[in-house]
Amino acid sequence: MSSSLSSSAPFSLSKSQGRPLGQRLLILSAWLAFGLLLLLPLYVVLSEALKLGFGTFFSAMLEPDALAAMQLTLIAVGISVPLNLVFGVAAAWCVSKYEFRGKSLLITLIDLPFSVSPVIAGLIYVLMFGAQGWFGPWLLDRDLQIIFAVPGIVLATLFVTVPFVARELIPLMQEQGTQEEEAARLLGASGWQMFWHVTLPNIKWGLIYGVVLCTARAMGEFGAVSVVSGHIRGLTNTLPLHVEILYNEYNHVAAFSVASLLLVMALFILLLKQWSESRINRQRHNSAEE
Amino acid sequence: MSIEVSQVNKHFGSFQALKNIDLKIQSGELVALLGPSGCGKTTLLRIIAGLETPDTGSILFHGEDVSSREVRERNVGFVFQHYALFRHMSVFDNVAFGLRMKPKSQRPSEKVIADKVHELLNLVQLDWLADRYPEQLSGGQRQRIALARALAVEPKVLLLDEPFGALDAKVRKELRRWLARLHEEVHLTSVFVTHDQEEAMEVADRIVVMNKGVVEQIGSPGEVYENPASDFVYHFLGDSNHLKQGDEHILFRPHEVALARQAENDFRPAEVRDIRPLGAVTRITLKLDSQDEFIEAEVIKDHASLKGLSRGQILYFKPKANTPA
Numbered sequence: 001m002s003s004s005l006s007s008s009a010p011f012s013l014s015k016s017q018g019r020p021l022g023q024r025l026l027i028l029s030a031w032l033a034f035g036l037l038l039l040l041p042l043y044v045v046l047s048e049a050l051k052l053g054f055g056t057f058f059s060a061m062l063e064p065d066a067l068a069a070m071q072l073t074l075i076a077v078g079i080s081v082p083l084n085l086v087f088g089v090a091a092a093w094c095v096s097k098y099e100f101r102g103k104s105l106l107i108t109l110i111d112l113p114f115s116v117s118p119v120i121a122g123l124i125y126v127l128m129f130g131a132q133g134w135f136g137p138w139l140l141d142r143d144l145q146i147i148f149a150v151p152g153i154v155l156a157t158l159f160v161t162v163p164f165v166a167r168e169l170i171p172l173m174q175e176q177g178t179q180e181e182e183a184a185r186l187l188g189a190s191g192w193q194m195f196w197h198v199t200l201p202n203i204k205w206g207l208i209y210g211v212v213l214c215t216a217r218a219m220g221e222f223g224a225v226s227v228v229s230g231h232i233r234g235l236t237n238t239l240p241l242h243v244e245i246l247y248n249e250y251n252h253v254a255a256f257s258v259a260s261l262l263l264v265m266a267l268f269i270l271l272l273k274q275w276s277e278s279r280i281n282r283q284r285h286n287s288a289e290e
Numbered sequence: 291m292s293i294e295v296s297q298v299n300k301h302f303g304s305f306q307a308l309k310n311i312d313l314k315i316q317s318g319e320l321v322a323l324l325g326p327s328g329c330g331k332t333t334l335l336r337i338i339a340g341l342e343t344p345d346t347g348s349i350l351f352h353g354e355d356v357s358s359r360e361v362r363e364r365n366v367g368f369v370f371q372h373y374a375l376f377r378h379m380s381v382f383d384n385v386a387f388g389l390r391m392k393p394k395s396q397r398p399s400e401k402v403i404a405d406k407v408h409e410l411l412n413l414v415q416l417d418w419l420a421d422r423y424p425e426q427l428s429g430g431q432r433q434r435i436a437l438a439r440a441l442a443v444e445p446k447v448l449l450l451d452e453p454f455g456a457l458d459a460k461v462r463k464e465l466r467r468w469l470a471r472l473h474e475e476v477h478l479t480s481v482f483v484t485h486d487q488e489e490a491m492e493v494a495d496r497i498v499v500m501n502k503g504v505v506e507q508i509g510s511p512g513e514v515y516e517n518p519a520s521d522f523v524y525h526f527l528g529d530s531n532h533l534k535q536g537d538e539h540i541l542f543r544p545h546e547v548a549l550a551r552q553a554e555n556d557f558r559p560a561e562v563r564d565i566r567p568l569g570a571v572t573r574i575t576l577k578l579d580s581q582d583e584f585i586e587a588e589v590i591k592d593h594a595s596l597k598g599l600s601r602g603q604i605l606y607f608k609p610k611a612n613t614p615a
Contacts, residue, residue: 179372179374182341184376186339187362190362
């Protein structure tokens with residue numbers, strides 16, 4: 001949202017001479033806070049990571065355990081994000097295009113993962129699928145392992161990231177209403193044609209924005225995954241967990257090297273987010289002119 | 291193609307939107323569904339289109355029951371009040387949409403589609419806008435593009451929901467005359483919904499007056515105006531005056547008044563409160579001592595009684611025709 005604030009500010013920098021003192025102080029303190037709270041930590045991460053030179057930096061990242069963690073993170077993201085995409089679109093469709101009993105309850109439940117602490121989310125899965133959990137004996141009989149294995153990590157990531165796509169799409173689709181879809185039906189489009197040619201193009205940018213946010217959260221998720229993972233090196237460690245382990249072993253350089261990898265991915269996603277956000281704003285702007 | 295609506299009922303929760311609606315529309319007719327907002331006219335139109343399902347009753351096209359047919363199989367053209375143009379498609383793609391969605395075996399080639407689209411855009415006189423997007427068009431242009439899009443699939447029936455509702459007064463007038471002419475050209479059975487009695491009178495062959503989910507009267511513009519079937523129809527189709535004469539009340543329209551400057555037989559005196567020139571006619575607001583309600587009279591602008599008339603003067607009036615209330 002920072003972009004829309006800065007772009008809509010009625011002053012340009014060249015006019016800063018005539019700015020009242022209070023305004024200058026406020027802007028200065030905003031930059032100061034931003035520098036201290038965000039830029040400084042970024043600098044610390046990178047400088048710590050590069051303290052012993054590029055050699056150690058890259059070897060920490062390319063070490064087998066780090067690569068395995070990277071792979072697992074990508075698997076968790078690769079499974080949970082597409083599932084959330086499908087779920088998010090379906091849920092947003094239901095909520096915005098149909099009237100039914102319990103609709104507001106469903107909207108509230110979609111938000112549940114936002115309000116529940118991720119640690120509790122992880123514990124829920126342990127209680128359900130762990131050895132002593134509800135389904136524990138049943139799973140044990142069939143030799144299926146969910147907790148302390150990849151499926152648990154995927155489930156935990158999925159739970160935590162459920163709201164992102166749906167939350168982004170529901171207001172967008174409610175605002176757009178159902179008339180274009182009705183028009184498509186009247187013109188002979190099948191349900192699938194209607195979705196593909198009318199609904200999807202209309203929600204495209206919102207959907208990309210939701211997916212980007214969802215991906216960022218899925219990559220960085222620590223709490224819920226930490227509970228169900230079991231921290232088995234090279235097997236059930238995701239990148240954030242790997243960073244923690246390295247740090248706890250006083251291997252600061254390696255910890256910060258791996259952390260900077262997450263950082264680079266986060267910055268990349270931030271760029272994607274910025275881009276899709278500007279497209280949504282443009283779309284909103286256009287439709288507001290009608 | 292004729293349309294028949296038979297014994298249709300529709301509830302939304304506990305609210306009954308339509309009660310026992312029976313309606314026959316002849317092939318090629320242009321019919322207006324007229325009524326105040328919330329009277330069920332739009333619901334009826336949506337039921338004919340298949341966008342809503344009636345609780346009971348059936349819809350027949352050309353004698354054939356289409357109640358169980360899906361929207362996309364009814365082959366109706368529908369124009370929404372706010373047009374519902376596809377915002378991410380150009381005008382050309384909007385109009386071509388219906389043809390491109392046809393099953394592969396019936397789908398014309400892109401060349402044929404392009405010819406057809408340009409033919410329709412010429413019909414609505416907007417061929418020069420083919421590459422624009424809906425957001426770049428004015429309301430009146432969007433309206434005509436929506437119409438071209440609906441006509442592209444060669445529907446047997448054309449349904450329009452408040453087609454002029456979102457336009458400003460001048461464009462509105464032009465467009466409804468244009469629509470009436472277009473209807474004469476293509477001669478498609480058409481039904482449009484409106485809350486504006488002037489619009490219904492000017493455009494429609496027949497008017498269906500609705501109120502609170504029931505049909506009050508069906509008839510030609512002349513019939514419903516001259517012989518209103520109920521008080522509601524009388525009031526809805528035009529302004530009316532209410533005059534107490536002893537024990538009885540009479541209703542008459544503003545133009546059904548004779549005016550005179552001098553006292554005459556059967557004429558009653560009243561004070562002139564307002565004089566409004568409205569073009570061809572002038573409206574005079576009169577106040578009687580015997581009632582609080584004002585009387586409005588409309589006479590042609592060069593009427594003898596208006597010469598040198600000013601507010602506060604006394605004028606004599608007499609209802610010409612009247613309907614006992």
